[in-house]
Amino acid sequence: MDKKWWKESVVYQIYPRSFCDSNGDGIGDLRGIISKLDYLESLGVDVLWLCPIYKSPNDDNGYDISDYRDIMDEFGTLADFDELLEKAHEHHLKIMLDLVVNHTSDEHKWFIESRSSKDNPYRDYYIWQEGKNGNPPNNWDSNFSGSAWKYDSRTDMYYLHLFSEKQPDLNWRNTKVRAEVYDLMKWWLDKGIDGFRMDVINMISKVEGYPDGEPIPGSKYGNRLPYVMNGPHVHEYLQEMNREVLSKYDVITVGEAPCTSVEDAIKYTGFDRQELNMVFTFEHMDVDSDNGLKWTDKKPDLVELKRVFSKWQTGLNGVGWNSLYLNNHDQPRMVSRFGDDGKYWKESAKMLAVCLHMMQGTPYVYQGEEIGMKNMVFHNIEECNDIEAINAYKEYTSDGRIAPEDMMRYINRKGRDNARTPMQWNAEKNAGFTTGTPWLKTNPCYTEVNVAAQEEDPDSILNFYRKVIRLRKDYPIVVYGSYELLYPEHDKIYAYERILGQEKLLIVCNFAGEAMDLEIPAEFVEKSAKLLISNYPETKITDTLHLQPYEARVYHIE
Ligand code: TEU
Numbered sequence: 001m002d003k004k005w006w007k008e009s010v011v012y013q014i015y016p017r018s019f020c021d022s023n024g025d026g027i028g029d030l031r032g033i034i035s036k037l038d039y040l041e042s043l044g045v046d047v048l049w050l051c052p053i054y055k056s057p058n059d060d061n062g063y064d065i066s067d068y069r070d071i072m073d074e075f076g077t078l079a080d081f082d083e084l085l086e087k088a089h090e091h092h093l094k095i096m097l098d099l100v101v102n103h104t105s106d107e108h109k110w111f112i113e114s115r116s117s118k119d120n121p122y123r124d125y126y127i128w129q130e131g132k133n134g135n136p137p138n139n140w141d142s143n144f145s146g147s148a149w150k151y152d153s154r155t156d157m158y159y160l161h162l163f164s165e166k167q168p169d170l171n172w173r174n175t176k177v178r179a180e181v182y183d184l185m186k187w188w189l190d191k192g193i194d195g196f197r198m199d200v201i202n203m204i205s206k207v208e209g210y211p212d213g214e215p216i217p218g219s220k221y222g223n224r225l226p227y228v229m230n231g232p233h234v235h236e237y238l239q240e241m242n243r244e245v246l247s248k249y250d251v252i253t254v255g256e257a258p259c260t261s262v263e264d265a266i267k268y269t270g271f272d273r274q275e276l277n278m279v280f281t282f283e284h285m286d287v288d289s290d291n292g293l294k295w296t297d298k299k300p301d302l303v304e305l306k307r308v309f310s311k312w313q314t315g316l317n318g319v320g321w322n323s324l325y326l327n328n329h330d331q332p333r334m335v336s337r338f339g340d341d342g343k344y345w346k347e348s349a350k351m352l353a354v355c356l357h358m359m360q361g362t363p364y365v366y367q368g369e370e371i372g373m374k375n376m377v378f379h380n381i382e383e384c385n386d387i388e389a390i391n392a393y394k395e396y397t398s399d400g401r402i403a404p405e406d407m408m409r410y411i412n413r414k415g416r417d418n419a420r421t422p423m424q425w426n427a428e429k430n431a432g433f434t435t436g437t438p439w440l441k442t443n444p445c446y447t448e449v450n451v452a453a454q455e456e457d458p459d460s461i462l463n464f465y466r467k468v469i470r471l472r473k474d475y476p477i478v479v480y481g482s483y484e485l486l487y488p489e490h491d492k493i494y495a496y497e498r499i500l501g502q503e504k505l506l507i508v509c510n511f512a513g514e515a516m517d518l519e520i521p522a523e524f525v526e527k528s529a530k531l532l533i534s535n536y537p538e539t540k541i542t543d544t545l546h547l548q549p550y551e552a553r554v555y556h557i558e
């Protein structure tokens with residue numbers, strides 16, 4: 001067992017815009033985060049991942065960066081950041097920054113130069129192509145709807161943007177671009193930060209020639225994915241980055257990697273590969289999509305969810321490392337998606353925490369998850385802020401593929417704004433997030449779902465999270481044990497074992513809003529297994545467990 005601090009850690013993800021506003025302008029900021037460090041330390045987490053805090057015109061809430069070495073005006077100053085870093089370290093919290101280098105903002109000075117003329121020294125920092133008969137260079141669509149190419153009249157050519165028009169893709173074939181990226185990484189690491197989450201890092205290498213993609217049914221665009229995901233040089237670039245930068249620091253790294261298979265992930269995270277510690281994969285986020293299409297209200301299928309998690313758990317065991325998440329700033333709230341945010345809100349939020357944190361990998365807690373924050377109801381598209389939802393609404397409703405009322409239902413179920421409503425600190429105005437007007441509406445559930453109320457209640461989701469996180473520190477098997485799925489075909493219960501030498505954990509999670517009986521492996525009864533945690537009052541272990549709705553239990557034998 002190859003011990004590493006980043007395997008033993010729990011990461012807490014902060015979306016700074018929505019976490020805590022210190023000056024009443026309705027936007028969360030760095031001083032707001034500083035004011036909550038005691039709270040964050042009390043959770044028992046080890047690392048804070050901050051979504052982008054750099055200078056940005058905010059076309060995509062900070063994922064469009066115009067200066068990598070400065071802080072977004074609304075969030076504060078570099079001096080505030082230095083103070084945050086120092087105080088976080090005093091609170092035994094490491095800081096991980098979001099590294100967004102597949103693209104920059106179109107307002108970054110590199111792009112302003114690049115677009116100015118064909119012979120500008122920065123021209124090759126981005127991906128420029130000639131059009132074809134007055135059309136874009138190929139039929140690729142962008143992640144945020146429409147063509148992935150934008151015409152620029154200054155030089156009569158098109159630039160590639162896999163995300164919004166204001167997020168032009170960097171040209172990683174250019175060694176100067178790579179050197180710039182390594183420089184800015186070192187600049188932050190030398191300040192003392194502890195790692196990077198790397199935004200869509202598996203998209204940095206594109207297939208040369210930019211061939212057309214397979215037509216997408218019902219759309220005028222073609223599928224770009226085979227040409228931009230896990231492209232021809234991505235591993236070469238990451239190994240170079242590791243050699244030039246990462247290997248010189250003791251840091252935590254996680255690469256965001258949609259459309260990545262277990263085999264790909266072994267290449268990114270393999271212990272002998274010198275690339276990344278782990279990647280965020282997406283297969284389990286697809287269990288409620290419609291043939292890869294996110295916009296649907298299909299319910300997740302538990303048997304499929306178990307199959308996907310188990311494939312990853314066994315696939316990376318001993319060769320790579322998993323990251324564990326059920327929600328983040330791009331995904332709906334996990335209790336609304338996989339649990340029950342009504343009658344069994346409290347039970348199901350706790351059950352999901354157990355189910356995820358007892359797996360092998362580094363767990364990520366997204367702000368508000370630890371108090372069971374729920375999805376929001378957006379009544380119409382004007383109430384939404386997210387560029388992905390707004391553009392998709394326009395595209396799908398205007399070409400008739402999805403009716404407007406259906407699209408709103410899908411956005412309420414899957415949209416990214418669900419995760420971005422203000423953090424709910426107390427039952428006062430705006431949930432204690434701001435004294436001003438919040439940039440995105442507060443979820444009305446804050447009167448019931450908030451930190452202050454849950455601090456008072458020993459039985460709260462918040463206090464339960466503290467216990468779950470603590471288990472990881474007390475029982476190395478939670479970190480290092482191997483994983484084995486039980487009852488793969490059971491469509492209501494997710495049960496699995498963890499194994500380390502003679503030691504075993506049995507994890508049993510009822511995903512149904514009704515009582516369930518489950519026969520468990522005999523050795524746990526014979527050895528009178530110890531109950532490590534449960535979301536119901538303690539009961540004795542028997543051959544057949546009588547599980548309550550959304551009950552979760554963890555048993556230990558050695
Ligand atoms: O997300 C990458 C990505 O693929 C997203 O489009 C995500 O899969 C999608 O929102 C879910 O439907 C990263 C960031 O996490 C996201 O916030 C950024 O908007 C995006 O990159 C561009 O930087």
Ligand code: CA
Nearest residue numbers: 021023027029
């Ligand atoms: Ca503010």
